[in-house]
Amino acid sequence: MSDYSNVTVGILALQGDFERHAHQLEILGAKVVEVRVAEQLETIDGLIIPGGESTTMDILIDRFRLRTPLQTFGNTKPLWGTCAGMILLAKKIEDNQAGITPLGLLDIDVVRNGYGRQVHSFETPLPAKLGGTDVTLNATFIRAPRITRVGKNVKSLAYYEDSPVLVTERTIMASSFHTELDDDTTLMAYFLDKTLAARAQS
């Protein structure tokens, strides 16, 4: 395992399960910043938009003037959106009842609650290909978004029922599901590796 002690990762902490992500980063030895104001983006190497409620986060991103800073950040540095975070990173949201304005950093379309409401939430072992290695993630889908279109430069790293659920483009990554609810840090380590690599190149 790499040494992550010099990596600082921010977690957008407007609302959501940011503490669960922070817990995994601490297990891996990375530094964590809970991001609530734009200035904090300047101090971090990578950012996670956590699980939570995308409608709420979208409203708070505008209320706290984070939209342009987040877009600027995502154009140059690694960003991982989990569940609600994936919705916010998308290009387009189908059936966008809440009128969310996605950040448009990742060339995918999504449909919210694409796997159903809470009574249909589930946990499943999920095969994925991370950096050429086959792994099995413990994936939890909670009122999860479903990807309905991926752009030609988007790579799909895992599928569930034939739809992609883990995708990446440039240094942006998004997952329909949660891995932070368990102590399995495989996917978090993969994101930290991406963050280290991006920093080495810049």
Add this chain to the structure above:
Amino acid sequence: MNFDDKQYKVKVGLAEMLKGGVIMDVTNAEQAKIAEDSGAVAVMALERVPSDIRAEGGVARMADPDVIEAIKRAVTIPVMAKCRIGHFAEARVLESLEVDFIDESEVLTPADYKHHVDKWSFKVPFVCGCRNLGEALRRISEGAAMIRTKGEAGTGDVSHAVRHLREINAAMKSLTVCPSDEMYTLAKEYQVPIELIRMIAKTGKLPVPNFAAGGIATPADAALCMLLGAEAVFVGSGIFKSDNPAKRAKAIVTATTHYQDAAKVAEVSRSLGDAMKGIQADDIPEEELLQTR
């Protein structure tokens, strides 16, 4: 009691997603939309807000399925609904309506004064109120995926929520230094399995998210609960019984995210109009308290 159960993890998972947010009581689709637009993370559908239940008296029951359906259609955030304590038939109805969370709530008139719902047997997660650690652990042992303080609902007086938060925190802290022989006595006193006591002794926190509720009426009330260790807040009558619900709802959401930033809490506290008038919780006769249910 199996905390590694997949279904249970998915239930607690949704509670995790609501952290740092505000869950608002609403009685119709229009209020639900105001709540969502203000930045609420979820709404609680009910027939009357607690202060009206308190004022009007009578038996308070689960909301009309039509009202719940209308609220579900109006918003994209999770929709919760309340059932009476022990009323597992109401709970099954709510589950069949696919609400996202059920609050087995003391705000409604209890259906069973002896038993709570066996929450393990449901697919939908439950939140339950509590005043102290024993009560919290009993509800968790019955399968609750989220705990909230009871406070004293419908008063606009935050003091009882504060008392309950402090009591739970103090009891958990003392458990972390509790000798192992005393844990057996505590398990009997709390009427919960010893494993649960050992779990808290080890971690110093509840195995499920711990939210605040009961009497929260201002942005500073919300910030106070967060500073005392609550992981999110429920606001009942505090919003739609105030002068300017939309503005107050928005202010409470901002204060909950930025609870550590007093200047931001100050900024959103300006010119909100009157808060709900409320009643001092300590003036309520013992037999009229909701929290003792």
